[in-house]
Structures are given as C-alpha cells and as structure tokens.
Amino acid sequence: MAKTKIAFICVHNSCRSQMAEAFGKKYLSESFECYSAGTETKPSINSDAVRIMKEHFDIDMTAQYSKLIKDIPTPDIVITMGCNVNCPYILCRERYDWGLDDPTGKSDEEFIKTAEKIKENILKMKSDT
Numbered sequence: 001m002a003k004t005k006i007a008f009i010c011v012h013n014s015c016r017s018q019m020a021e022a023f024g025k026k027y028l029s030e031s032f033e034c035y036s037a038g039t040e041t042k043p044s045i046n047s048d049a050v051r052i053m054k055e056h057f058d059i060d061m062t063a064q065y066s067k068l069i070k071d072i073p074t075p076d077i078v079i080t081m082g083c084n085v086n087c088p089y090i091l092c093r094e095r096y097d098w099g100l101d102d103p104t105g106k107s108d109e110e111f112i113k114t115a116e117k118i119k120e121n122i123l124k125m126k127s128d129t
Contacts, residue, residue: 004031004033006028006033006034008020008079008081009037009079009080009090010038010080010081011039013036013037013038013045013066014038014042014045014049015049015104016114016118017037017038017081018046018061019061019118020034021064022061023122027122027126028122028129031129033073036072037071038069041068042066043066044065048103048108052112053115057119075090077094077096078092078096079098080095082098098117098121100117
C-alpha cells in the first residue's frame, strides 16, 4: 500500500517547512512520505534552522534544499505553516494550517520554540495514525 504524502508548505521553503519535513522524516516515515516546498525558493535553507535542528534535536538537515511546489509529488495532505499570505490552491484530500510565526532573524529561543511546536504537531500526527 502506498504511503500518504504530506507536503509542508510556506513561502520560501527555507525554515519552518524544512524543519517540519525533517521531523516528519524522523517520526512519520513508517506511514507517510514527507516533503516540503514553497511558493518561492531561497538559494539555501536557513542556517539557523539547520544549526538548531542539529544541536537541539540531533537531526541533520544539511542535505535538504529549497523547492517549489511544482517540484514535489502531488500531496494527499497539505500543511501550511502560517505564512500570512494566500497560499496557492494545491489539490489534496486534507488541508491544515499550523499558524506558526517565522523565527527567521530572531533569537535561538524563538527557533527552538518554533521547532518544539512543529515536533509536537508531528508527534500528534503520529499518535493519530
């Protein structure tokens, strides 16, 4: 049976959605294929996000990169990060918005708080399956 595809979406696919993809791959890989993408891309993902995920959660995101929505498979579930913009329509069975503030340019504490909330949401998804 094919795994359910989840797409974590935000504007630049450089911080929150990348962290969600990394947590998803760590905790949900038995039941889900996890992807992240954005409506725009950045040349590289947020270095603070990469550092925080490694230092505080022992997750290596160095191989991840910023992708456009068209570059990932059609998802079954779309989860937006709380972009404060109108996300494009993406065909899917289910759609959720996590309403997360972007920690870019903020303190490590804000990055950790955002990452903890993402992890909490991911673990809730795991317990619901």
